[in-house]
Amino acid sequence: MHDVVIVGAGPVGLFLACELGLAGCSVLVLEREPEPGSPWKTEPLGMRGLSATSLEAFNRRGILQALLTASGDSGAPAANPDADEASPPRWAGHFAGMMLDPAKVDVAALPFRLPSPAPEVLLTHLEAVESVLAEQAAKLGVDVRRGVTVSAIAENDEGVVARAGADAYEARWLVGCDGGRSTVRRLAGFDFVGTEPQFTGYTMQATVADPEKLRSGFNPTPMGMYMRMPSEGHVGMMDFDGGAFDRSQQPTRDHLQAVLRRVSGTDVTLSDVRLASSFTDRAMQATTYRRGRVLLAGDAAHIHSPLGGQGLNTGIGDAMNLGWKLAATVHGHAPDGLLDTYTGERHPIGAAVLDWSRAQVAAMRPDPHGQAMQGVVRDLIATRDGTTYVFARLSGSWVRYDLGSAHPLVGRNAPDLRLEDGTRLGDLMRDGRGVALDFSTDQSLRGAAMGWESRIRYAAGPARNDLGLGAVLVRPDGTVAWAGDRRPDREAFERAVGRWFGDPDIS
Template sequence: MHDVVIVGAGPVGLFLACELGLSGCSVLVLEKESEPDSPWRTQPLGMRGLFGFSVGAFYRRGLLDELRSASFTLEGPGAPGRSDASSRPRMVGHFAGMVLDPAKVDTAALPFRLPSPAPDFTMITLRALESLLSERAVKLGVDIRRGVTVDAVVQDEDHVVVSSGEAGFEARWGVGCDGGRSAVRRLAGFEFTGTEPEFTGYTVLGTLADPEKLRPGINLTPTGMYIRMAIDGHLGMMDFDGGAFDRTRRPTREHLQTVLRRVSGTDVTLSDVRLASTFTDRAKQATAYRRGRVLLAGDAAHIHSPLGGQGLNTGLGDAVNLGWKLAATVRGHAPDGLLDTYGQERRPIGAQVLDWSRAQVSIMRPDQHGQAIQGVVRDLLGTRDGTTYVFEKVSGASIRYDLGDPHPLVGRNAPNFRLTEGTCLGELMRDGLGVVLDFSADRRLSGPAASWRNRLRYATGTPADDLGLGAVLVRPDGTVAWAGDHAFTPDGFESAASRWFGRPQA
């Protein structure tokens, strides 16, 4: 019997498997696809953007170099360079089809930002990302089995059995990371609620007879939106038909050309279609992320439109948050209620992303109300404050969990503190432990920190910038669990450490 069985070998399931494997858990990953390669996972159709919150997670696990090697820019091979606290991001994206100017991001206004080798944004294909994570998972002892279709999930007080035909896979815990049409979510009885779609979206790989008739990039029009990608023949379209076409018929060349002409306002000709798929802005979320011994992460827990590129990043955030908590539970040293904090922290983030998506759809509506709102929003996005606000949202810089501590840094992603000898916080987190950084002169934390050996790493020194702090406690997922100013007391630290890492060791 395994400690954990994960259904779904996409980036979310694989990152979670790596986190669990890093902590010494026995992990089985089941994937219904027999082969990892498909045109939908490679360039150009499989291109995805990773924002700073996600890139930081790879950095903290020592995978930044591998991520850079697998990443690319739209102009060609290569990854974005170092992210400096004062430098502007190279790409911000768009909000409701309105492209944002990176020069308008006010980095000085971003909370607790310090220099980091992790870029604010990078492009990668799903195939490259999954390959990187699969290789990592296998090195950590994870068992990945492909071509397995799950048709039953049964649990009792002690274990979970995931079945495929006559084969049953038993584990102490089960996690569904199997996408928006999750079998685990349905079979385990999770409730999934939300809003129905307003548009049908299309992803197309084909040939345009007259590409000069379409403007490159993202184009919001009075009748919808179209995207002409940097790679010729790669198109995206959004048609406000109430989601009527999605999953109902095969998108023919004639239908796709009709939609493209309508949303672009041109008589462009789509001469052939090699691949095409549909999607919608349906926005739904599981009412709970855990039922007994079964949990959900990624699109299995929440679905929404791809506007703003938040789906993959939100799913990776789920995996980062869940991994260390489930591992501590498996290993028996988790404090009471630790696993429940996964849903308590991540479900509100998922709800925010769904509302972020809904807001964009409302602004894009091809009617007079939508057009009026667009004008107002364009004016706001023309300001530094407006663009910076959007960047904070899409990059993850605004994420803050409510941990019940009023300190403005607690609950946020930890800044990459750099000690005088050159060691950075990110480099101290590669083994998946929590970290105590003690900047204080009298080193009063060294004794208490030792009580959580094998769960916390203790480091001391004078940082290049301490942000006015005396010490910080950082959870394995990179979240600041406690922060003390120059007059801190050890009692505050010990209370936070016990809350997240259990009872101190003798």
């Protein structure tokens, strides 16, 4: 029997498998597709944007450089990780196709931001992400089996049994990372609720006979939106038909050309279409991410339109949050209720991402209401505050879990704090343990951290920029669990450690 079976070997399933493998769990990943490669995962159709928060997760596990290399961006990020202060971003993103000016991002207004080896954003493709994670999973002893289609799930007193044909796979826990049409979600009886679509979206690789008729980039129009991407022949569009066409039939060249002409307001011609697919803005979410010994992560837990590139980043956040909690539960040292905090923390984030998607769709509607909304949004993002607000949402820096503390850093993704000797927080998190950074002159928390060495790494010394802190406790997922002032409260620190890491290992 494995500790965990994960259904789905996409980026979320593989990232979660790596987290569990790093923590010493026995992990089996079952994937329906027989081969990892696909035209939908390579350039241009497989292109995705990873946010700073996601890239920081790769950095903390020591696989950021491998990802940059696989993505064709092996050079050093434009930002200087050794600078004293964070620099403005190179790219700020968009809201409903309305582009942001990165020069208008107020870096000082972003909470607790420090320079890091992780870039602000990376345009990559799914094949690069999955290849890096698959290699890491193999190093950690994760068993990935392809060509396995799960058809039934049964829970018993000892665990969960996943069946695929005549084969049965037993585990103590099972996690569905099998996408928006999740079989695990259906078989396990999760409720999936939300809103129905407003549009059918299309993405295609095609030859455009007269490309000069289409503007490059994102183009909101009175009839929807179309996108002409930098990669040759990569075109997308959104047609407000109530989602009627999606998956109802294979999109033909004539159909795609008709939609593109209507949405763009031109007489553009498609000479041929090599690949094409449709999608919608259906926004749905599981009401809980756990039912007994079955959990959901990524698109299996929440789906929405791809506007803003939030799907993959939200899924990686799910995997990072769940991994260490499920591992602690498997090993028997999780404090009471730890695994339930996965839903408690991630469900509100998923709900907020769905609303962010809905807001963009509302601003794109081809009616007077949508046009009026676009005008308001354009005025807002023309301001420094408006641009900074939208950028914070896109970068992930807005995320903060309610951990019951008034300290403004607690519950946020930890900045990459650096000791005077050059050691960075990211360096200390390679093995998947939590980290206690003690900047106090008397290193008063050293004794308090003893007994949790298998779960927490203690590091002490003056910091290059301590942000006014005396000490900080960081969970394995990079979330700040506790922060102390110049004279840290040892008892408060011990309570925080006990809350998140359980009883000490005292033999």
